[in-house]
Amino acid sequence: MEVKHCGDDDLPSCPDKSNDVFPGGVVSHERASDCEFENMEDSRDFGLLRDFEFCESNEFDEARLFSDFQRYEEQLEAISYHGLLDSLKYDIATPSIETCLKEIAGFGGISSDIRVECAAERSWALPLTTSLEILNRYKCGLKRMRDTRDGIRAHDLSTVDMIRIAGAKFIQSSTSRDANGNLSAHPYDYYLNGYPEEVKRNVRLAMTLFAAAEKVGAQKFEAAIEFLDQCDGLSSACGNSVERIVHHFSGALRERIDREKGTVSEKGLGRRLTLDIDAEIMKPSVPVLMTHQQIPFFQLQQLCTMQTIMENVAESKKVHVIDLGIRNGSQWVILMQVLAARQENPVELLKITAIGTFSPELIEGTGKRLEEFAEDLKLPFSFNIIMLSDMNDFREDLIGLQDNETVIVYAQFLLRSMIPHPDRLEFIMSVIKRINPIIMVVAEIDANLNSPVFVARFVDALLYYSAFFDSFEDCMKRDDENRKFTECVLFAKAIRTIVAAEGEERSERHVKLNVWRAFFHRYRMIEVGLGISSMNQVALMKNSLPCAKSCTLAMNGKSLVIGWKDTPICFLSTWKFPGTSEHDV
Numbered sequence: 001m002e003v004k005h006c007g008d009d010d011l012p013s014c015p016d017k018s019n020d021v022f023p024g025g026v027v028s029h030e031r032a033s034d035c036e037f038e039n040m041e042d043s044r045d046f047g048l049l050r051d052f053e054f055c056e057s058n059e060f061d062e063a064r065l066f067s068d069f070q071r072y073e074e075q076l077e078a079i080s081y082h083g084l085l086d087s088l089k090y091d092i093a094t095p096s097i098e099t100c101l102k103e104i105a106g107f108g109g110i111s112s113d114i115r116v117e118c119a120a121e122r123s124w125a126l127p128l129t130t131s132l133e134i135l136n137r138y139k140c141g142l143k144r145m146r147d148t149r150d151g152i153r154a155h156d157l158s159t160v161d162m163i164r165i166a167g168a169k170f171i172q173s174s175t176s177r178d179a180n181g182n183l184s185a186h187p188y189d190y191y192l193n194g195y196p197e198e199v200k201r202n203v204r205l206a207m208t209l210f211a212a213a214e215k216v217g218a219q220k221f222e223a224a225i226e227f228l229d230q231c232d233g234l235s236s237a238c239g240n241s242v243e244r245i246v247h248h249f250s251g252a253l254r255e256r257i258d259r260e261k262g263t264v265s266e267k268g269l270g271r272r273l274t275l276d277i278d279a280e281i282m283k284p285s286v287p288v289l290m291t292h293q294q295i296p297f298f299q300l301q302q303l304c305t306m307q308t309i310m311e312n313v314a315e316s317k318k319v320h321v322i323d324l325g326i327r328n329g330s331q332w333v334i335l336m337q338v339l340a341a342r343q344e345n346p347v348e349l350l351k352i353t354a355i356g357t358f359s360p361e362l363i364e365g366t367g368k369r370l371e372e373f374a375e376d377l378k379l380p381f382s383f384n385i386i387m388l389s390d391m392n393d394f395r396e397d398l399i400g401l402q403d404n405e406t407v408i409v410y411a412q413f414l415l416r417s418m419i420p421h422p423d424r425l426e427f428i429m430s431v432i433k434r435i436n437p438i439i440m441v442v443a444e445i446d447a448n449l450n451s452p453v454f455v456a457r458f459v460d461a462l463l464y465y466s467a468f469f470d471s472f473e474d475c476m477k478r479d480d481e482n483r484k485f486t487e488c489v490l491f492a493k494a495i496r497t498i499v500a501a502e503g504e505e506r507s508e509r510h511v512k513l514n515v516w517r518a519f520f521h522r523y524r525m526i527e528v529g530l531g532i533s534s535m536n537q538v539a540l541m542k543n544s545l546p547c548a549k550s551c552t553l554a555m556n557g558k559s560l561v562i563g564w565k566d567t568p569i570c571f572l573s574t575w576k577f578p579g580t581s582e583h584d585v
Helices: 046-051 062-082 097-102 128-138 159-176 197-217 221-234 241-261 277-282 286-294 296-312 332-340 360-377 422-435 454-475 481-500 513-521 532-544
Strands: 002-006 026-029 089-092 114-117 318-324 349-356 381-388 406-412 439-445 526-528 551-556 559-564 567-576
Touching: 159 197, 159 241, 159 454, 197 221, 197 241, 197 454, 221 241, 241 454, 241 481, 286 296, 286 481, 296 332, 296 406, 296 439, 296 454, 296 532, 296 551, 296 559, 296 567, 318 332, 332 349, 332 360, 349 360, 360 381, 406 422, 439 513, 454 481, 454 559, 454 567, 513 559, 513 567, 532 551
Parallel strands: 002 381, 026 551, 318 349, 318 406, 349 381, 406 439
Antiparallel strands: 089 114, 439 567, 526 567, 551 559, 559 567
16 A cells, blocks of 8 residues: 655655536436425426426415516525635625515515625624525425324324424514513414424424524524523423424524634534544544444445446546545445456456545555455456645646556545635636546535524535435434434534634534536536446445335436435536547446
């Protein structure tokens, strides 16, 4: 195993760097918009407004509301694409909370005057009731229940369903506020008539969390703490999925209050949580591995990735994979097994080059495990490590490319880490372009968790993690120690970073597939369709899982999106640069 270091002051310096339906229910939609999951119409697919069936029971004009927020989001996303994800700063003229509440019934126009500014990043003050209308991008989804509330059972509703209900009811409950904007003593009960008692409890709890977030957004911290105290009394890290999600988001809001006030409270412990999530996932940790085995998203993503790579190296004798930000390396076991079993045109060498910027001992451990596995398989194998002090030290001459190698670049949950540092993202893409791999495989979270608007980011994060917690509720026992570790350590840190931090401290950032697509198009990259064999394999595996009905697959353009009960979770996308031979892909 070869290890190269670059960029460390105590090591030799490096030269200066130059500046339509598949088996198993996979639905294909050939358009560059957010994917439509089975039984879901995503309101961000702006061209399909005519296909929407809005809830007749709503007391406000959803169609008009949707149109207003369509314009707002289109402008916001257009700026994001042009400005490299989040590198530009914005100043938005937003309505006051009073204006939003008065316009809920009719919803007049919402000002979306966007001006580019050069000031330091700051948290936008978008009112929560305005941000909650973002829920409509996930579709109302409640039409199946509108006339049958008495027949609804608690387990008929997912965690996201109950969060959606809570958001809609929170907006409606605004009419129960007094002249000072405070909620009355029991503002929610009237709006929950007809729901089962367990659903009522969960929805009340989520509505209380929304009330706390609204107060935090308005910097009314004492009022927010009162609502958070109610949340803490009714939620638990060991309860049902709604109680768990509220517990963690309540802690994140408390931390945000601490940061805003410059204090440290007993329950706002996030700042003391110094866990490095990426380093933890790199370890051959039992909780991480066991959770991945029980939750379908990453199994499906890894299977499709390996099948796609195998299709592209079917005739290659020497395969060179450049793994940007390698983790525990478990996915490469699949590729190694298949290549070792190849009778015709046997592989002469599989080389994996791992690029890392931290924890060299963990990467070396990954390499040793893979080398031992390759030895057992009698597979010719080479594992090389390139340690960089900064991704801006990455150069193609460090890779040691050979003329007869088939080169593939693999980036799993790596690019999002560079969103706060767009110069690094631009630089690494320029290096990959010079390497010109046969394909570049990208796996990322498919969620918009990078808005500079605090309350918008809060709502998006709450919906995204609610889907994840719901999958845990269906796939794992509540007292499962691996589940507790993932929720209370990994997810808790991520949630607190997304909700409480701003600027460079907000390191946990994710954007939607369409944003990455626009970014890759800047390099004239071509989106490569996943092979039929890959899609068939992933569909077969999905249908074999106990949670097959809840786990959803869909095509967004030529990329695969994996979701849970209508909520996108992650995507797999393959790309090539102009000039790569068509027969190679």
